[in-house]
Amino acid sequence: MPYRERTEQHYDSLTLGLKKVGEALLANPILFATRSAKQIAEVLGVSETMIVRFSKAIGFDGFGELQKDIQQTLLAGPVVTDENPGDHENPFGQVMSSDVRNIQKAAAEMDAAVAGRFVDILAESETVQVVGYYQSFPFAHWFAFLLNTLTGTASLYRPETDIGIIKQGSDHCVVIFSYYRYAMGTIRLAEEARNNGNLVLVITDSSHSPVVRYADHTLVLPGAERSVLEKGPVTFSVMNTLLLHIAKTLGKLDFINPANQYYVK
Known part of the structure; x- marks a missing residue:
């Protein structure tokens, strides 16, 4: 048991x-x-x-x-239960319904003041470097791409070619995604950023995550016991709300549906 x-x-x-x-x-x-x-x-x-x-x-x-x-x-991966016997014919829907509940829980428990600081810092920083190793890398990649589309200041840290956090001062921000089991490389970069005087923003799954000690501001997503698969939808939802609020702050809500780069205008 x-x-x-x-x-x-x-x-x-x-x-x-x-x-x-x-x-x-x-x-x-x-x-x-x-x-x-x-x-x-x-x-x-x-x-x-x-x-x-x-x-x-x-x-x-x-x-x-x-x-x-x-x-x-x-x-372990997410467990599909028979909470709703009427859904036997749609096991995929059961998993998606579980994702919806996890997102609703995150929305209810999110620290709005901390999220607001994330938005202000990301909108104002001279540069933003986004870090994520292993299972956190897709989150970092997606967030860096859209944030850069919006602000022109963001880049993705690539461990295969980058040599560390090199920019100095609080005009530069480092965003770190770090989930259990907490990659050593991520922790090292967080420490480097802190020593460089950068603003360090952390998105993680526990207030006891080893990277939190280096953070200026931390968003802790609820459901620390959740698997990586279950954390994915919550993480993307949190990134969505941050990006939308940054767009609103910068007066660039039109970035959501840009027409000039696509066949369908």
Whole structure:
């Protein structure tokens, strides 16, 4: 039985202290997947022993086994359930309906003030370099392309040819997409940008993502336990709203449907 179901099954029988650990696990599994028991205890303000006790209380041999289960769950693909029995004839629609629910959750929980700062900085920066490794690269590529179409200041960081973040000063911005399992190259570039005095904007899946420490502003997308496939639609929706607000700020809403470069005018 996966960690989430075990936690929910045993929750009522846990002590108050162990319930605190369980609530933290359900809210932010990435914290438990990426940190040691000692580090998690420091974040939660409990003892390391309590983290181990919690692991055993929900049926694991120890914290190591619990952490392995969390990591495997985070790497797994989306699960198609039979929440709506009437949709048996359309399993593709079931997955798309799940995407809609994830986007609605992100919309309800998005920090509008932080999103507003993203828009202002991206609209005003002299240059914007967009970074994403591995599964985050498609997000970075798409965002850099459309942002540059809109502002003329954005470029995609290409690890196969670029040698690092070289521009100096806060007139230059670096946007970083970083999702579990958090590429080391992304973290290194975030640190470089921070040391160069650049404004660092991070889009990630957890407030405990290792790249957050280098960010000036961070948009944390809800659903840290979601798979990469499930995070994709949410990420694209967030990028859409940022780009549309940048277009509005710059008075360039016409960029949404440009006619001069296409056969159909």
